[in-house]
Amino acid sequence: MKIFAVLIAAGGNVHLSNADSVDFGSELAYGSGELVRSVARAEGITLPLAPIIKSVRGQGEPFNRACPYYIYDDGMVSGERSLVGCVATSAEQVLSHYRYPEVLMDSIAGFSSANNGDIATVPKGTPIDFDNILDIYTPGEYSDDEAQAVANLSYYLGVACRMNWAVGSSGAQVGRLVEPLRRAFGYGYVRYLRSYDYTPQRWLALLLRELAAGRPVIYAGYSTQGSGHAFVIDGVDRMGRFHVSWGFGGNWDGYFDLAILNTWESPLEPTATGCIEGLGHMQEALFLHPDSVAYVIDDTLSTGHRVAIDNVSFNRNPDTNIGMLAEVKVRNVSDVDMFAPIELFTYTRLDSLGNPADVDYLGLADGIVRAHVDTTLVAFVSCSAVGERLLGINMTDSMYLAYDTITVQKASQPKLSFVLADSVITARSASFTLSITNQSPTYWSGRMVTYSLFEGEYTEAEGDLRHYKVLNLQPGGSTGDTVSFRNLEPNTDYTFVVRNPWQPAMQVMFRTPLATDVQSEKIRGSSDKRYNPSYRLNHRITIEYDESTGRYRQVLSR
Known part of the structure; x- marks a missing residue:
């Protein structure tokens, strides 16, 4: 997350609560079908919007045939290829949908990393074999050429986003695709957006317009503990749920509430804990199309110091046992609804540049906060560093340091x-x-x-x-x-x-x-x-x- 300002807050307000359960109603309102349907009506968009993407994708065989082997810290090399990575997988699905371009317009710069070795530059003019890329790869029913075609494109996109390839999971940032998609892949329309820069209504309107125009969206979200995943959204049902292609071999593909996005729980049976564990937080979208698409840049984004933090509460004395609940009580002092992603962390000191040092990330509290309404945001947090620690709060445009001091105790996991x-x-x-x-x-x-x-x-x-x-x-x-x-x-x-x-x-x-x-x-x-x-x-x-x-x-x- 980019930090635009650093604020020092003295004498914060940290409390302990005896609550064992939390009402998550305010968080769930954003993705509710009612709001999506309301925005669709205002935009003149008729639901449902049928899914656009026909392909099913995974990250292993055959999609990872071109991915590098993983180099362990001791120099040993894995016996199997790394996974494709969700950012490259979702991008490959969209590019294969458009069947464009046939060759790279420019080179994709290589890079080096300790665990992937030297990744060579992909040269200008490299062909992309869309004729051999299938929608469905059923084991035993595709040729080597068909396997290599999808694997090569997945690899090129991995190089483009500077993928950190690994055997267990591969990761990259969605925003890194913007420049190579424009320059090397020749896409005329590439637009990267973050949910917390917009009001919830405006964010949903942007998504609905893309899908109504027949343009699938590369999408990403995070859980309250910071784990993220990129996937494709390409449709909306009559209830206002978005169709998701997760990139897990077709498993769990279906319609989901954007505020929850939990692959494991049935979207018809959400629970409070499942919601904070879902990917409904700090969401990102990448719009793209081979042709140029005219659009108006918003003149006012939902940033600025519009959220005041009243206090932070933990439901027990902080310790190293995973699974504390943290409540962050906030006030939206603006005239519009907005997202409020708030990251909690502890640290011991500031370095020579004034940045927190010895940082321990606790978790993310996020949700929609209504205009001029007090709201409680909830995070499922964990501490790994013990002793007396300074509590810090990171928001979209500011960081609050020395909010308060907490003491984290060492604890053993009970039976x-x-x-x-x-x-x-x-x-x-x-x-x-x-x-x-x-x-x-x-x-x-x-x-x-x-x-x-x-x-x-x-x-x-x-x-x-x-x-x-x-x-x-x-x-x-x-x-x-x-x-x-x-x-x-x-x-x-x-x-x-x-x-x-x-x-x-x-x-x-x-x-x-x-x-x-x-x-x-x-x-x-x-x-x-x-x-x-x-x-x-x-x-x-x-x-x-x-x-x-x-x-x-x-x-x-x-």
Whole structure:
């Protein structure tokens, strides 16, 4: 994030709160279908807008055939090629849609990096083989020429954005594509925008105009912990949700609320924690077309010192256990609605240039703030540096240093126990109520619990539906939690998995009844069956329908 000014704020206001849950209503308003539909009506755009892109893309084989091998810090070279990277993948989808250009108009400068070695310059006149680039790459159904064609273009775009290639994930900034797209690829219309430079209404209007004109958009968003992803948006449904091509081999492609953008949760079943873990924050867009497109540059952007920070709250004393909730109470002192991305960090001192040194990034609080309205923004934050630290706040156009002093304590991750207290299974849904206890007498539990639902048996492969829960439990504390999954298939086997922090701590296997069978049945677990990931990993509960009694019963298996 570019910093335009540095402000020193003395005597900030940091509080501790006892709240274990937060109302996220203000954050969700931005991406709601109602607002999108309202903006569409004002722009004279009729919804739905059908998806534009026909291709399906991933980052592995065959798309990464031209990517470099990864060089580890000890000099060893990976045995497999690096992944393409989401920025290059999304750009390749859009360029392959336009089938332009046939050759590079200018060279793409190479570069060097410790983990990728020397990346050679891609020369002017290099051909792009669109004739061999397919929309769908089904294993065993494409030729080497077809594989190499899409791999080469993906690689050229990776060089263009100076991709940091790696085997596990490859990363780059979307904005780095602007100059090479204009110069080397010859695109007449290239426009890079950031959501927080505009009002929410104006931002949605810009997106809707592009899609209504038949121009797919390269889009990016970030979670509250700073992880980001680039993808393609290319349509809007009648509800006001945007069609997303995620670049994960077709997995999760579909319609999503722009304020949430969580691939794991069903867009029909958002949760508060899932929203802050989604990519609905600090969003970016790249508009492009081979031909020039006339547009008017906004004379007023939503920047400037229009957001006043009243206080920052943590829901427990800061420690190194992942998963504190931070609340930032802000006031929009302007006359327009606006986005307010606020990054929290700690540091120990200023360097010789007056910049923070020894910085520890905590997380991002972001959302829409209405004109002249007090709003609470929420972040899921974590601390890694211990001791007395200065709290800093980074906004879109300013940085507040020495906002206050906090003390971060070293803590060990406590053990959690899970008890299945109740379950309700119908032909189309499953609901599980858990009793959860922090077994540590000393430390808070802040790590996220992930609830996963697999069709069939549990596997380590992705493809499950998920819900998330930040469990801020005090030492020895207990809480109840209910998680529900809807839109299931009748007469189908599923496995419900509780992960903490990631390894399965508990499994519940069940079959949904036929639509004509019993529609709802409660299954109650015995209170003495506890599941602790540190002691007895991967215990499983099977829920079976007993025809002799007409009821479900629970079976424990190892």
